[in-house]
Amino acid sequence: MAQERPAKMLAAERRRRIVEMLQSSSPILISDMARELGVSTVTVRGDFDVLAARGLLRRVHGGAVLVSDYAFISTNExxxxxxxxxxxxxxxxxxxxxxxxxxxxxxxxxxxxxxxxxxxxxxxxxxxxxxxxxxxxxxxxxxxxxxxxxxxxxxxxxxxxxxxxxxxxxxxxxxxxxxxxxxxxxxxxxxxxxxxxxxxxxxxxxxxxxxxxxxxxxxxxxxxxxxxxxxxxxxxxxxxxxxxxxxxxxxxxxxxxxxxxxxx
CATH class of the missing domain: 3.40.50.1360 (Rossmann fold)
Structure with a gap:
């Protein structure tokens, strides 16, 4: 089982990786991102909240999408x-x-x-x-x-x-x-x-x-x-x-x- 990494030290790196994942595959799920990064879902939710506040993603149920993709959720995703x-x-x-x-x-x-x-x-x-x-x-x-x-x-x-x-x-x-x-x-x-x-x-x-x-x-x-x-x-x-x-x-x-x- 993956150990929780020090969130404070790796926050910038984690968030950069989250944005990269969104750019290659949007939407992404909190559970998938937690496994990918080796952290808890609570940590990922916190990262999503920070990135959402910066306008880099939009929270949706269970995950996130790129802001530029969100307008198309109803008819595409x-x-x-x-x-x-x-x-x-x-x-x-x-x-x-x-x-x-x-x-x-x-x-x-x-x-x-x-x-x-x-x-x-x-x-x-x-x-x-x-x-x-x-x-x-x-x-x-x-x-x-x-x-x-x-x-x-x-x-x-x-x-x-x-x-x-x-x-x-x-x-x-x-x-x-x-x-x-x-x-x-x-x-x-x-x-x-x-x-x-x-x-x-x-x-x-x-x-x-x-x-x-x-x-x-x-x-x-x-x-x-x-x-x-x-x-x-x-x-x-x-x-x-x-x-x-x-x-x-x-x-x-x-x-x-x-x-x-x-x-x-």
């Missing part, structure tokens, strides 16, 4: 995990959207897949997507020619690629959508639907207040995963949940929402 599940969920949820409809879509990798699925329909479907997701607007302007795209307005989080804040709320104040589709970063049966940033949570709450039918898209890896998040909806605040599978009926038994399990 996150979509690498559970891709089949997310696409199955998106394909099933897309069946809720009728031709000539205008829908509200939140930010996230699974909601991005939903918009991609809708874009595969014929041009005559005449669907309008209103979103606060920069990736949907940016990539959609090039790839989703069959859809009409509209941004919500708001303050742009360059780090995370979404619009938020009072300008977002103001832009939707007089609008009621038939359906809203939002993602979730976690679910706790006794607490509700969760996300990892307070600004994201506030944006999702605004979205839920402006739709008749409230739909959550999430993969099963996010149920009761032990991580701490900010709640954006209680179990009874949504109407439908699309998920690849509902392990142990965790969602179905704790919410009146209709749970749709999507075959992968």
């Amino acid at each position: 996150r979509s690498r995990g559970h891709v089949r599940e997310k696409r199955a969920i998106a394909s099933e949820a897309a069946g809720l959207v009728s031709d000539h409809e205008t829908i509200l879509v939140g930010s996230g990798s699974t909601t991005f897949e939903l918009v991609r699925a809708l874009a595969s329909r014929p041009e005559s479907s005449d669907i309008t997507v209103v979103t606060n997701d920069w990736a949907i607007l940016d990539r959609g302007s090039k790839e989703f020619g069959n859809l009409r795209l509209a941004g919500t307005g708001g303050t742009l989080s360059r780090e995370h690629g979404f619009f938020y804040g009072h300008l977002l709320a103001s832009s939707l104040s007089d609008i009621l959508f038939d359906k809203v589709f939002i993602g979730a970063d976690g679910y706790d049966p006794g607490f509700g639907f969760l996300t990892d940033l307070a600004a994201v949570s506030e944006a999702k709450k605004v979205f839920l207040a402006h739709a008749r039918t409230k739909v959550v898209l999430m993969d099963s890896s996010k149920i009761c995963d032990g991580r701490s998040y900010t709640r954006f909806a209680k179990p009874g605040d949504v109407d439908m949940v699309f998920i690849d599978r509902d392990p142990g009926g965790a969602i179905a038994e704790s919410t009146p929402a209709r749970v749709v399990e999507c075959c992968v």
Whole structure:
């Protein structure tokens, strides 16, 4: 077992190595970096905090990414995990959207897949997507020619690629959508639907207040995963949940929402 090295003596060397690792392979995990450096995970977390304060990396759950990479997490890095599940969920949820409809879509990798699925329909479907997701607007302007795209307005989080804040709320104040589709970063049966940033949570709450039918898209890896998040909806605040599978009926038994399990 590797011995803890004197953190004070090797701090500069460790942090230089962390940045080098990020430049060659981003993201990196705390556990992997601890093994690589032969130090404890507590030491690595401290190094990550120092480097984050210097603007050299961005902390994410369980690890870190380069700041320059972070804006692409929602559509690149996150979509690498559970891709089949997310696409199955998106394909099933897309069946809720009728031709000539205008829908509200939140930010996230699974909601991005939903918009991609809708874009595969014929041009005559005449669907309008209103979103606060920069990736949907940016990539959609090039790839989703069959859809009409509209941004919500708001303050742009360059780090995370979404619009938020009072300008977002103001832009939707007089609008009621038939359906809203939002993602979730976690679910706790006794607490509700969760996300990892307070600004994201506030944006999702605004979205839920402006739709008749409230739909959550999430993969099963996010149920009761032990991580701490900010709640954006209680179990009874949504109407439908699309998920690849509902392990142990965790969602179905704790919410009146209709749970749709999507075959992968």
